[in-house]
Amino acid sequence: MDNEYAKFFFNRKVDVYQLECIELSHPSFMNTYRVVRNDDRGVYVQHKEGSGQVYYEFLPVSIQRSGMLGDLDQTLTVSISGLGDVMP
Template sequence: MSDYTSFFLNAKGGLLRIDCIEISHPSFSKVFRFVRNVRDGILVKHEDGLDYQYTHEVFELNRSNVTADLDQTVQITFADYKDELKFEIESADYTLPATFKYRAYRDDDLSMPMIVLEMLQVISVNNDSFGIVTFDAKAEGLNDVKTGLVYSIEDYPMLRALL
């Protein structure tokens, strides 16, 4: 049974899922790592075995429903995000998309993430006059396979029965 499955089926009542996000871009001065449900920040171990520090930030995370789907989409809404990140986004090279990664940990085991969504690209950044900023990230072109065959009634006359 995977850690993700056992978290929901076998976990104790007080166990929490810790949501961590990472936003990076080649022109950023640093990688931004935020956690939403640990106020003092947190030190976690990534899948590469190295420890990384995440700082607390208030944000809302909306993921697509299916975790095994290739077309992952995530929407991140910051209520009031840091000026440093705002400056980096405004001065970034828009020909290259920013990269977004999501990791979920069990609060009793920070040595390996339960869920990892990697290689998502930030496709849009929207802000309003109230200071709310929304990032839309999705996996680009992972499920765009075409066979090259066009099924027509002339080539496949038995298709007429299905119409």
């Protein structure tokens, strides 16, 4: 784990926590799906300053990473439960 990353979470205020969000898109999908794994209310996120907020819907997903968090060269394995109700 990156030192600065670890310091941020170990020295954080109580109301600060990490959200695991993922954006799923595929040529076969009619929409881009934005999913948050660990906030059952869903969450609004602003990606860039000055841009609007986008909503990440809660879905019970499992995200497995291979590699360090600070390394952009990673492989993600995402397992999603109950897709029939969300993705056609």
